[in-house]
Amino acid sequence: MDGLGLGEGDGPLPGPTAGPDDLAYVMFTSGTTGEPKPVGVTHRGVTGLALGGGELLLGPEDGTLLHSTLAFDASTFEIWNALLVGARVVAVPHHPQALHELAAELSRPEVTTAWLTAAVFHLMAAHHPAALGTLRRLAVGGDVVLPDVADAFVAAHPGTALVNGYGPTENTTFSTLGPVAGRDRSLSASLPIGFAHPGTSCYVLDERLDAVADGQPGELFVGGSRLARGYLGRPAATADRFLPDPFTTSPGSRMYRTGDRVRLLTSGALEFLGRTDDEVKVRGFRVDPAEAQAALAADPQVLDAAVLADRTEEGAVLVAFVTPAGLDTAALRERVGRSVPRHLVAERIVALDALPLGPTGKVDRRALRELLPSAAGPGPEGPPERAAALPYPELADSWQRHTGVVPGPDSDFFADGGSSLALMRVVEDVRTRLGVELDFAEVYALESYTEMAGLIADRLGAEAAA
Structure with missing residues (x-):
């Protein structure tokens, strides 16, 4: 303890020097000019997210799985929703992970709560639903969640509270949350993004910033105490997106223009209808x-x-x-x-x-x-005979299905059009069809089909020797 400057005689520990409206962190998000924008999130935003109540309020008996990169605002939830109530943070050994590796982490008894992007949730629900079923609560989002997948999961695992979450970085991770169980399926064909999270106000407005009638489409604006300070050093961009809030009497209140089109259902939940600009979600990141x-x-x-x-x-x-x-x-x-x-x-x-x-x-x-x-037609690119001489036809078949390209010995998975999520599918195919569990981080670094096949051969050889 003496080495930390906390020894006897050093006096009382210093008190906090930051106030609620001081910066807690700066996180970059996409910009329409091609230049990322630095979002300044306050301590009030983080504490409001963690302690404000609602579907994701944790207790000391909980543990969150920390598997998001710190550059992704989901990590705010994974870390501070736990630590600020005395719960555990269970960090994965590395990132990213194969599905079977993620399933093993989710199945740890100390993990009660997790957040997954929509795409990863779809894959986990298809291949490792039992691992998700060990959780008390599971938040999903970052993109459109398929309602059939969500409904089927809830029916099979009623002990896990599945919550669809939505929110821009500019409003500290979550703006709305919607429990999947018990929703009225007759109101919407899609999965609603839910209700305003505590500390957030949601407005559905037209081009003149007037409220639209319930059930009519409009742009979603969010306000409340968890809004970011703005874009650091970008006063023009801040003024364009953070506007005075005319729907509250609180002086200085602002609302953020999300660029998302929604409509208010009769249940009070919001239904996501798409973007008003070119932004998309790539692996949960707004791009x-x-x-x-x-x-x-x-x-x-x-x-x-x-x-x-x-x-x-x-x-x-x-x-x-x-x-x-x-x-x-x-x-x-x-x-x-x-x-x-x-x-x-x-x-x-x-x-x-x-x-x-x-x-x-x-x-x-x-x-x-x-x-x-996706517009190139059903036929794969490349001559089919190119894959005939390759080792492990199961790998070649999976490669082709998830890239649309027939692999050759020197083919690079990502150059062939594969994505990180597609590679997760290939690793899962190798596990189920060849009985080989590959380390995702190791596979991610490989540069050719031959290297991946060699890694499989090494694993099979080691298992045979054992």
Whole structure:
């Protein structure tokens, strides 16, 4: 204790020096100009999230699973909702993880509460539902949650309180929460994002910032005590998104323009209808394709770039089109990945002679969208005989199903169009079809099909020797 300066005679410990409205942290979120914006979150926002009550109020007997990166605002919930009430934080050994690795962590008896992105929840519910069923409460969100998957899980695991959560970083992680159990399915075909979380006010407004009639679509604005201070050093961006709140008499109150379209159901819950701009959720992160495009355009070997969001069974993925045609796209992805977060690196990069242009000289994004993998037709890319001589046809089949490309010995999973979530599916296929459990972090670092097959061979050889 003496080495920490807490020995006898040192006097009382210093009291807190920060106030409720001082900054607790700064977290970057996407910007429409291609430049990320620094969101300044206050201590009041964090304590309000953790202690304000509602569906995710924990107790000392609880434990949250910390598996989100600290650059993702879900970590605010995973850490402080636990620590501020004397509960446990159970940290995973590394990130990201294969499904069977995540299932093992969720099944630990000290873990009672967890948060998963919608895409990971869908995969876990399909392959390891029993691990989720050990939890007292499970929050899901970050993107649209499939109602059939959620309803089936609730029916099979009534002891786990499944909650659909929604909220921008600018309002400290969660703005609305909606229990899945007991919802009225006749009111909405989709899964509602729920009701205002304590400390948040929700307004559904039109273009003139007037309230729309219940049941009518409008843009969601959120207010209350957990709003961020704004974008640090960006007064114009702050003024554009953080507006005076005309619906409260509290002086200085503001509301945040989310850019999300919603409608209010007769139950009082909100239904998500989509975005008013180009932002998408990629692995739970809010991303403007312009930001990923700017990262590519900054590379000295890229002459021109355009990025679109493509919808797959894993959720939204970014697909980039760059010029010139001779670019080494695998090397380009690696270079860009050294300068921006992983979720801003396009999952697939297509090199073209030139980007298609419309009559006004602007990039013809409709023409580019016809080149997206999801629009390319049912046939896989590449000659099928290329995979015939590869070891482990089960791996080749899974690779092809989740990338749309027939692999060769030197194929790179991500260069072929695979995503992190698709790789989770491949690792799960290897586990179920070949009986080999692979470490996701180790597989993630591999550069070719041959390396992945070699890793499988090593595991099978070790098991045979044992």
